[in-house]
Each structure stands twice: as structure tokens, then as C-alpha cells.
Amino acid sequence: MLWGLPMSVKHSVAAVLSRSGSGTLTSRTSQLRHHAFGSLCTALLLAANAGATGDALPDRSEFMTQHMPYAAFDRMPQDHLKVANAELSVAFVPGNLKLSHERILEWVGERAQIVAGYYGQFPVDSARILIVPVDGGGVKFGQSFGFRGAALRVMVGETTSSAQLEDDWVLVHEMVHFAFPNIDDAQLWFQEGQATYIESVARVQSGDRPATEVWKELVAQMPKGLPQPGDQGLDRTHTWGRTYWGGAVFCLVVDVEIRKRTQNRFGLQDALRAVVRAGGVTTQNWPIEKALDIGDRATGTTVLHDYYDKLKADPGTIDLNELWQRLGVRVDGTNVTFDDAAELAGARKAIMTRPAA
Ligand SMILES: [Zn+2]
Numbered sequence: 001m002l003w004g005l006p007m008s009v010k011h012s013v014a015a016v017l018s019r020s021g022s023g024t025l026t027s028r029t030s031q032l033r034h035h036a037f038g039s040l041c042t043a044l045l046l047a048a049n050a051g052a053t054g055d056a057l058p059d060r061s062e063f064m065t066q067h068m069p070y071a072a073f074d075r076m077p078q079d080h081l082k083v084a085n086a087e088l089s090v091a092f093v094p095g096n097l098k099l100s101h102e103r104i105l106e107w108v109g110e111r112a113q114i115v116a117g118y119y120g121q122f123p124v125d126s127a128r129i130l131i132v133p134v135d136g137g138g139v140k141f142g143q144s145f146g147f148r149g150a151a152l153r154v155m156v157g158e159t160t161s162s163a164q165l166e167d168d169w170v171l172v173h174e175m176v177h178f179a180f181p182n183i184d185d186a187q188l189w190f191q192e193g194q195a196t197y198i199e200s201v202a203r204v205q206s207g208d209r210p211a212t213e214v215w216k217e218l219v220a221q222m223p224k225g226l227p228q229p230g231d232q233g234l235d236r237t238h239t240w241g242r243t244y245w246g247g248a249v250f251c252l253v254v255d256v257e258i259r260k261r262t263q264n265r266f267g268l269q270d271a272l273r274a275v276v277r278a279g280g281v282t283t284q285n286w287p288i289e290k291a292l293d294i295g296d297r298a299t300g301t302t303v304l305h306d307y308y309d310k311l312k313a314d315p316g317t318i319d320l321n322e323l324w325q326r327l328g329v330r331v332d333g334t335n336v337t338f339d340d341a342a343e344l345a346g347a348r349k350a351i352m353t354r355p356a357a
Contacts, residue, residue, distance in 0.1 A: 063093045063132060068145035068153060073128050079105055083112040086122035088129055095133030096158045103162060104131055111171040115179070117354055118202035118269065123179035123276050124150040124283070133158055139168040144177035146282030152177075172199045179276050181286035186235040190288065193225075193247015194272070197255075201269075205354040212336040214352070218252065219324055219331045225249040227315035235312040250311060253318060256327065258303045259347035267350060271295030271304060 058072035076091040079101070090108055092101060108129055116122040127150035134140055137159040145151045152174040157164075176195040183190065200217065203209045225245025231237045234246055255268035271294075278294050280286055292304040310316060324330070328342025339345065 060093055060095070063130065063153075068128070068130070068143070068148070068151045070128070070148045070151065073130055073151070081105060081109050081112070083109055084116035084122045085125060086112065086116070087126050088112060089126070090129045090131065093130065093132045097133045097156065098159050099162065099165070103165070104156065107165040107168070108171065111168075112175060114172055114202050114206040114208055115175040117206050118176075118198060119179055119276050120273050121276070123175075123281050127151060127175075127178060130154070131156055137161065138164045139170045142170040142174040144174040144282065146178070146182060146284075150178045150282050169199050169203075172202060176202070178282045179272065180282065181275075181280040181284040181291060182282065183286060183288045183291070186238075187288050188238070189234045189243045189247035190250070191247070192244045193249070193251050196244050196248040197251035198272075201351060204352045211352045212338075215329045215338075215348075216331055216334070216336045218248075219320075219329060221245055222249050222252070222320055226318065226320065231315040233311055233313035233315060237315075249318060249320070250307065253323070254303050254307050255351055256323070256344060256347050257307065258299045258301055259350055260344065261301050261303060262299060264346050264350045266299035266301070267347075267355075268295075269355060271298050274298030 056075075058069070058075055062072040063069050073089075073091055076093075078089045078091045081088040081090060088108065090105060092104070097104070108131075112122060130151070130153040132153060132155045134155045134157055136157040138157050139160065140155040140157055142152055142154040145153075152171075154171055154174065173195045176198045177191060179198075180191055180194060200209070200214045204211045204214050222245055224241040225248055227237070227242070227246070228239075231242070234242060234250065237246075239246075251268060258271065259267045274297070275291050275294050280291050280294065288308070289305075292308055295304045296302050326342060326344045327348040328339035328345040329348065330337045330339060338348070342348075
């Protein structure tokens with residue numbers, strides 16, 4: 001079946017040699033979020049809608065494969081966004097969307113800018129972004145891939161509103177996956193934990209969500225990441241809770257510990273920026289130790305190795321209530337207050353403040 005799309009010159013996307021690896025899947029609980037939306041769109045629309053040549057355009061079914069449909073994507077008309085150092089190629093699978101393509105592209109650019117802000121650069125120089133219209137409303141689901149170049153696929157409901165795009169966490173989550181190498185499947189928790197934790201932190205740093213809301217959410221959600229009876233440590237307990245929120249708890253704990261040991265000069269963000277600068281991105285396969293080495297070196301500590309060694313094969317003894325108290329985060333029903341006299345109040349503030357690039 002051919003789609004009635006305009007024919008024009010096909011934009012060439014740099015071919016990336018095939019690598020092994022698998023996609024990471026987003027299935028975090030969806031929750032409605034409200035925030036004052038900042039002015040973040042600095043993406044520049046480079047060239048709209050470069051189209052395909054005489055090749056037959058792919059059928060919708062070609063995009064619903066288990067893995068990223070790279071070949072089908074490359075036969076599609078694409079829009080190109082320049083965000084920081086990166087060029088993002090965006091293609092829309094034919095389908096109904098209430099919002100205009102321009103509004104979706106604006107959203108993609110805003111989300112990419114949030115991620116670039118966290119890492120000091122967009123993690124990869126180019127990425128394919130496939131928008132798949134589906135039934136219903138809201139951003140439903142996303143997947144990130146790296147084995148033939150950074151790519152993600154995101155399902156956007158037909159009736160999605162502009163406000164729902166502004167509340168969306170999925171796209172930032174998927175883009176954060178670009179910023180770390182593929183590691184062993186046993187350590188999927190570290191990839192998902194980073195995406196879960198950094199999505200929240202990066203959005204606060206960008207002014208996209210208030211810190212109060214994010215701390216409230218972390219206090220509410222992080223208990224889901226704590227070990228249950230029979231837990232054998234993060235590398236050996238592959239439940240949903242331990243993978244997403246257990247990984248996020250790990251990220252928060254090491255973030256706080258790095259800041260504590262360095263008097264807030266460094267945090268997890270510095271470690272992860274160094275990994276990206278060293279080329280540790282989604283297209284690469286690394287042993288986790290290599291990333292931990294680079295991260296620890298960047299902060300002048302051994303925190304990543306210390307906590308990984310402690311928690312990879314043992315449930316550990318993380319006390320979240322004690323952590324909230326030391327950070328000075330108090331949640332009373334729906335009300336959040338901060339105690340600036342708390343021992344680690346400085347770390348709490350530093351986590352949510354974007355450092356200089
Ligand atoms: Zn994920």
C-alpha cells in the first residue's frame with residue numbers, strides 16, 4: 001500500500017554499522033503531572049519534510065515490529081531538528097493526530113533540550129525518532145534502541161492534547177537511554193534507574209517541573225524500589241519494582257553520597273556527563289565497570305564502585321525515611337516542605353540545580 005505523501009528528495013541519514021544490543025522498554029506507571037511550563041524550545045527546525053524518492057513507502061505494519069524498524073524509517077519523509085550538538089530526524093507513521101506535526105516537533109525539540117541541559121550536550125550527534133499515532137489520548141509508550149544508531153519509537157494517542165505533551169515524561173525517559181552504553185542484561189536496572197531518576201531531575205533543572213512535585217513523587221514512588229523478602233541484589237532480582245525504582249533509588253543514593261563526599265562539588269550528573277564525553281552512549285557495548293571507572297574518576301571518588309559492589313548481589317539496607325529526613329524533605333499528605341537546616345539540605349538543592357556546562 002502506498003501512502004499519499006508528497007515526493008521529494010530523500011534525506012540521507014548517515015548509515016551506522018550494525019551493532020548487537022537490544023531496546024529498552026518504558027513501562028513506568030503513568031501519572032498525571034502538573035507544572036508551570038518553562039520556555040524551553042530552542043530547537044531549530046532545519047528542513048521540514050524532506051521526502052522519499054520513487055521507492056514505495058513502508059506500510060504501517062512495518063513500524064509495529066518488536067525492534068526499531070530502521071530500514072522502514074529511512075524510507076520515510078523526515079523532519080530534521082537541530083538541538084544543541086545533535087540532529088534529530090523525526091518521521092511520522094501515517095495515522096490520525098489531533099495535534100499538528102509542528103506541535104509534535106516542538107515537543108520533541110523541547111524534550112531533547114531538557115536532556116541536553118542535563119548532560120551539557122545531547123548525548124548523541126544524531127538520532128532517529130519515530131512518532132506512531134495510536135488510539136486514545138496521551139503519550140502511551142516508548143522504546144529506545146542503539147544497535148544501528150540511536151533511535152526511539154514513541155506511541156502518541158490520536159486525541160493527545162498540547163497539555164498532555166507538556167506533562168509527558170516518556171520522551172525524556174527514552175532520550176536519557178541514549179546517554180549510557182549498553183551493558184549486560186543483568187544490569188538493566190542501572191539503565192532504567194537512570195532514565196527514571198534523571199527524567200525527573202532534568203525536568204526540574206530545566207524549569208519544566210517544580211522541585212516540590214518531584215520530591216513528593218520520589219518519596220511516594222521509591223519505596224517500590226526497595227528489596228522484598230528473598231531479594232538477591234540488583235543484578236539478580238529482575239522485578240519491575242527493582243528494575244525501575246530500585247535503579248532510581250540507587251541513582252539517588254549515589255548522587256547524595258558523591259555530593260556528601262565532595263562537599264557538593266560533584267554529583268552523579270558529573271559522573272554521567274563524563275561517561276557521555278568518553279563516548280559511552282547507547283550505540284556502544286561496555287562492561288558496567290568501564291562506566292563506573294569513568295564516573296568515579298570524574299568525581300574523584302569511589303562511590304559508584306562502592307555502591308555497585310555493595311548492592312549488586314545483596315539487598316542492602318537503604319533506609320529511605322532516614323534519607324528524606326537527612327535531605328530535609330518533608331511530605332505531609334499532599335504538602336511538601338523543605339528543611340534547610342537538615343544535614344544534607346545542600347545536596348538536595350544541588351541535585352536539582354543545573355551545573356555549569
Ligand atoms: Zn526505559
